[in-house]
Amino acid sequence: MKALVCVKRVIDYNVRIRVKSDKSGVETDNVKMSMNPFDEIAVEEAVRMKEKNQIQEIIILSIGTDKSQETIRSGLAMGGDRGILVKTDKDQLEPLTVGKIIKAVSDKEKPDLIILGKQAIDDDCNQTGQIVATLLAFPQATFASELKKNDDNTLEVTREVDGGLETVKISIPCVVTTDLRLNEPRYASLPNIMKAKQKKIDVLEIESFDVDIKDRLQVLEVNEPPERKPGIKVDDVDALVDKLKNEAKIL
Amino acid sequence: MKVLVIIEHDNANVKQSSFSTITAAKKISDSVEALVLGKGLDLVIDELKKSDYLKKIYKIDNELFENPLAENLSKAIQKFAEGSDYTHILSPSSTFGKNMSPKLSALMDVQQISDITKIISDDTFERPIYAGNAIATVKSNDPIKIITVRSTCFEPCALTSNVDVENLTVNIDKNNSVSFVNYDKSKSDRPELTSAKIVISGGRGMQNGENFRLLEGIADKLGAAMGASRAAVDAGFVPNDWQVGQTGKIVAPDLYIAVGISGAIQHIAGIKDSKYIACINKDEEAPIFNYSDYGLVGDLFELLPKLEEKL
Known part of the structure; x- marks a missing residue:
């Protein structure tokens, strides 16, 4: 099996987000960037499957500016075999555009498994995997918390859904999007980071794809969320119950 | 339209x-x-x-x-x-x-x-x-x-x-590349997290899954749903689908009670549309106090039984 893992470069999970004063977006200058944590889980899962001999080759794909090469490199350091960067100068692409490009790459690479995070922690869209599956007419298993390969070229995937866990069986080729508890991604070791520098990354210009990258959604402005008014500290349980009863009128 | x-x-x-x-x-x-x-x-x-x-x-x-x-x-x-x-x-x-x-x-x-x-x-x-x-x-x-x-x-x-x-009626071909295996519903007599009027959640401060019993009594009295922070879920105290926050469930009850939860931004993201937030935490510097209408500083193991008694 061949796996295509799609990764996105985003503002690091632990960075405090600052909205730009002109309301055009959030501050990304001099901000630490990392691989989208859900995509990291996708890389880890592919690497684990390779270690079990269920996968022979792992391709790490990213679509973004030249800097996304760093993100691909960290995937290669975790155990990816080679990388593909589809290069664009645009800061943000919409999920539908990204889905079309992943489809085009997939048409050429013919992976058996396309695996990626359930959502990126920047735009929080939660769409790309579903779009890719639809455009390719592959079955999908989103929000995966467990993944098991059967002998008959199917995957059994446990999905984290509202109110419980759902299990579906999908046949290969397929798309899986990863949820938080699928695995805990490894830290790349120093030797593996060094080795990853030798691995090949093909850089393709986005213009070489027959995909219209014009935005359909226009971001009019980005604002800080409304602040909660500052609260108070109460002295004891009696005071808390009193406030909840008589001020909030909830109890 | x-x-x-x-x-x-x-x-x-x-x-x-x-x-x-x-x-x-x-x-x-x-x-x-x-x-x-x-x-x-x-x-x-x-x-x-x-x-x-x-x-x-x-x-x-x-x-x-x-x-x-x-x-x-x-x-x-x-x-x-x-x-x-x-x-x-x-x-x-x-x-x-x-x-x-x-x-x-x-x-x-x-x-x-x-x-x-x-x-x-x-x-x-x-x-x-x-x-x-x-x-x-x-x-x-x-x-x-x-x-x-x-x-x-x-x-x-x-x-x-x-x-x-x-x-x-509909005329589409059945998709044969995907099939449903089963749905394992979490068992609970409590209201669903995302629609409950009151939610009480525990965090790492609960120390273990057993201690969530201290929240149960209160949840029973209030008819509240029970939730948890990611730290509590990752530590295995409670099931995954209890997780409230950025990557878990987004809730907006009339009252959210955070117990032993420090208030990481990812957790706050899941609760900040609540009408009222109350918290109990022994660390008075914990960020959760900045988001709480009513904060109570102290040892949750002493305060929770008292709270249950007063309700």
Whole structure:
């Protein structure tokens, strides 16, 4: 099996987000960037499957500016075999555009498994995997918390859904999007980071794809969320119950 | 303008999120219709047809939709929608809607607008980004808007009407590359986290799963749902689906009680639309106090039994 893992470069999970004063977006200058944590889980899962001999080759794909090469490199350091960067100068692409490009790459690479995070922690869209599956007419298993390969070229995937866990069986080729508890991604070791520098990354210009990258959604402005008014500290349980009863009128 | 709402249900009950989505639809247009796909839908229809704001309900009762496989649902909805003149198609932003709606948008070549929290006009919406640390106002230039709705931001519609129901048949091929295996429902007698009026959550400060019993007594007295921070879930204290926060459930109850939760930004992202937040934490410097209307500093193991007694 061949796996295509799609990764996105985003503002690091632990960075405090600052909205730009002109309301055009959030501050990304001099901000630490990392691989989208859900995509990291996708890389880890592919690497684990390779270690079990269920996968022979792992391709790490990213679509973004030249800097996304760093993100691909960290995937290669975790155990990816080679990388593909589809290069664009645009800061943000919409999920539908990204889905079309992943489809085009997939048409050429013919992976058996396309695996990626359930959502990126920047735009929080939660769409790309579903779009890719639809455009390719592959079955999908989103929000995966467990993944098991059967002998008959199917995957059994446990999905984290509202109110419980759902299990579906999908046949290969397929798309899986990863949820938080699928695995805990490894830290790349120093030797593996060094080795990853030798691995090949093909850089393709986005213009070489027959995909219209014009935005359909226009971001009019980005604002800080409304602040909660500052609260108070109460002295004891009696005071808390009193406030909840008589001020909030909830109890 | 004409809005179609895709109804989420479990072939027995309509999910509350569907009623909230109907309210959102009504804010876009007076012409709101609903589509229900499932198997054995009588109970669902009995409940749904009481919905205010709906002009009509279309029902497709077919074994293809016994389980909510997105492959079959999205194809059928596309077929239905393309034969009509809907300008908007709304689904709840639950795992059901998140799984299905982007497929519909890909089939119709539309850029979906995910998880809207406010409607500015028929083409302009607010949606949280960066886990709610910023709010984007976006305008869609697509001729049809495909949208998922954050249900905690819209009140469920009232149930005082008697809406017309039309039966439809559907002609799509069953997708053979995917099959449903099972659904393992979390067992709980408590209200669902995302629709409960009161939620009480525990964090790492609970120290172990056993200690969540201290919250149970209070939850019982208040009729509250129980939740947890990611730290508590990752530590294995409680099941995964209790997780409240950026990557778990987004809640907006009348009262959220955070116990032994420090208040990481990812957790705050999931609770900050709550009407009131109260917290109990022994570290008075914990960030959760900055977001709480009422904060109580102290040892939760002493305070929780007292609180239960006073309620």
